[in-house]
Amino acid sequence: MAREQFETLTEQMFYILLCLQSECYGTDMMERIRSMTGGRVSVGPGTLYNLLDRFLSAGMIRETKVEGRKRSYLITGAGLEALEQEYRRLGMLRADYRTYGRKELDGHAE
Known part of the structure; x- marks a missing residue:
């Protein structure tokens, strides 16, 4: 499925x-993102303007x-919904890891 x-x-x-x-x-977004993530995530101008x-x-x-x-830009209601949906999705991934991840790792430890 696409x-x-x-x-x-x-x-x-x-x-x-x-x-x-x-x-x-x-x-400003490029600098804010670098700052928010401690340099872990960077967005170059080509990527930024394509995504915008x-x-x-x-x-x-x-x-x-x-x-x-x-x-300059500002998020809309649709953008906020997408952001919140992604936040919830990431939370579910974390919960699944807490439930299943350690057990799987512990069961395969040598």
Whole structure:
């Protein structure tokens, strides 16, 4: 079965939407994501602007300001729902690991 667009989010998608709970410019998002993740996740300009276009087309974010080439964005209700859905999905993965992961590892220990 084909996966629906945005059914699950990549780390970059997740952090972009997380950043956009408050209005910000694209260039600021790259720094915020690096800062939020301690450098573990980075988003380059090509990836960022491609994802912003996809989010705009899907109605998950909206453009709030345009100042020359600088554009700022903010998450919409649809984007918040996708972000919260991904948060719940990740929580279920953690719960499954707590329930089954250690037992599996312990059962195979040498």
